[in-house]
Amino acid sequence: MERYTPLTGIDLVPASLLIDSEAPLDVLHAMADYRIRTVTQVLENIAFRSEMETDAVILSDFAQLVAIPLRDGCDLMDVIGRRLRMQAAETEETSVS
Known part of the structure:
Protein backbone atom coordinates (compact mmCIF):
# COMPACT_ATOMS: atom_id res chain seq x y z
CA MET A 1 0.00 0.00 0.00
CA GLU A 2 1.32 3.41 -0.91
CA ARG A 3 1.88 5.71 2.04
CA TYR A 4 -0.12 8.65 0.67
CA THR A 5 -3.50 8.01 -0.92
CA PRO A 6 -5.22 10.87 -2.77
CA LEU A 7 -8.82 11.61 -1.85
CA THR A 8 -11.41 10.32 -4.31
CA GLY A 9 -12.95 12.88 -6.61
CA ILE A 10 -9.83 15.00 -6.94
CA ASP A 11 -8.49 14.49 -10.43
CA LEU A 12 -5.55 16.88 -10.24
CA VAL A 13 -2.02 15.62 -10.76
CA PRO A 14 -0.24 15.83 -8.46
CA ALA A 15 -2.98 15.49 -5.83
CA SER A 16 -2.64 17.91 -2.94
CA LEU A 17 -5.12 16.38 -0.47
CA LEU A 18 -3.79 13.04 0.69
CA ILE A 19 -4.45 10.45 3.38
CA ASP A 20 -1.37 9.22 5.25
CA SER A 21 -2.03 5.48 5.23
CA GLU A 22 0.60 5.02 7.96
CA ALA A 23 -1.11 7.37 10.42
CA PRO A 24 -2.31 5.67 13.61
CA LEU A 25 -5.62 3.85 13.13
CA ASP A 26 -7.32 5.85 15.88
CA VAL A 27 -6.40 9.10 14.10
CA LEU A 28 -7.72 7.83 10.75
CA HIS A 29 -10.89 6.64 12.46
CA ALA A 30 -11.41 9.97 14.25
CA MET A 31 -11.11 11.87 10.97
CA ALA A 32 -13.56 9.53 9.20
CA ASP A 33 -15.95 9.69 12.14
CA TYR A 34 -15.88 13.49 12.21
CA ARG A 35 -16.67 13.83 8.51
CA ILE A 36 -19.42 11.21 8.43
CA ARG A 37 -21.10 12.45 11.63
CA THR A 38 -21.01 16.06 10.41
CA VAL A 39 -22.84 15.12 7.21
CA THR A 40 -25.28 12.99 9.19
CA GLN A 41 -26.07 15.87 11.55
CA VAL A 42 -26.68 18.31 8.70
CA LEU A 43 -28.94 15.85 6.88
CA GLU A 44 -30.89 15.07 10.07
CA ASN A 45 -31.39 18.78 10.77
CA ILE A 46 -32.82 19.27 7.28
CA ALA A 47 -34.98 16.14 7.50
CA PHE A 48 -36.67 17.41 10.68
CA ARG A 49 -37.61 20.77 9.20
CA SER A 50 -41.26 20.66 8.28
CA GLU A 51 -41.20 23.43 5.69
CA MET A 52 -38.26 24.06 3.45
CA GLU A 53 -38.59 25.48 -0.02
CA THR A 54 -35.63 25.15 -2.37
CA ASP A 55 -35.03 25.07 -6.06
CA ALA A 56 -33.09 22.50 -8.07
CA VAL A 57 -29.89 24.58 -8.17
CA ILE A 58 -29.78 24.91 -4.40
CA LEU A 59 -30.44 21.18 -3.95
CA ASP A 72 -13.58 11.81 2.38
CA GLY A 73 -14.89 9.78 5.32
CA CYS A 74 -15.41 6.76 3.07
CA ASP A 75 -11.87 7.12 1.69
CA LEU A 76 -10.52 7.15 5.24
CA MET A 77 -12.59 4.05 6.10
CA ASP A 78 -11.14 2.31 3.02
CA VAL A 79 -7.60 2.97 4.26
CA ILE A 80 -8.54 1.69 7.73
CA GLY A 81 -10.04 -1.46 6.19
CA ARG A 82 -6.91 -2.16 4.14
CA ARG A 83 -4.72 -1.67 7.21
CA LEU A 84 -6.87 -3.99 9.32
CA ARG A 85 -6.87 -6.67 6.61
CA MET A 86 -3.08 -6.42 6.37
CA GLN A 87 -2.76 -6.76 10.16
CA ALA A 88 -5.10 -9.76 10.17
CA ALA A 89 -3.08 -11.44 7.39
CA GLU A 90 0.18 -10.81 9.28
CA THR A 91 -1.33 -12.22 12.47
CA GLU A 92 -2.57 -15.28 10.60
CA GLU A 93 0.87 -15.86 9.06
CA THR A 94 2.51 -15.54 12.47
CA SER A 95 0.12 -17.98 14.14
CA VAL A 96 0.59 -20.55 11.34
CA SER A 97 4.40 -20.39 11.64
Missing part, protein backbone atom coordinates in the same frame (compact mmCIF):
# COMPACT_ATOMS: atom_id res chain seq x y z
CA SER A 60 -27.68 20.33 -6.43
CA ASP A 61 -25.19 22.60 -4.66
CA PHE A 62 -26.21 21.21 -1.27
CA ALA A 63 -25.83 17.62 -2.47
CA GLN A 64 -22.31 18.38 -3.65
CA LEU A 65 -21.52 20.14 -0.38
CA VAL A 66 -22.45 17.10 1.75
CA ALA A 67 -21.00 14.56 -0.70
CA ILE A 68 -17.45 15.90 -0.32
CA PRO A 69 -16.92 15.19 3.41
CA LEU A 70 -18.93 11.97 3.11
CA ARG A 71 -16.63 10.77 0.32
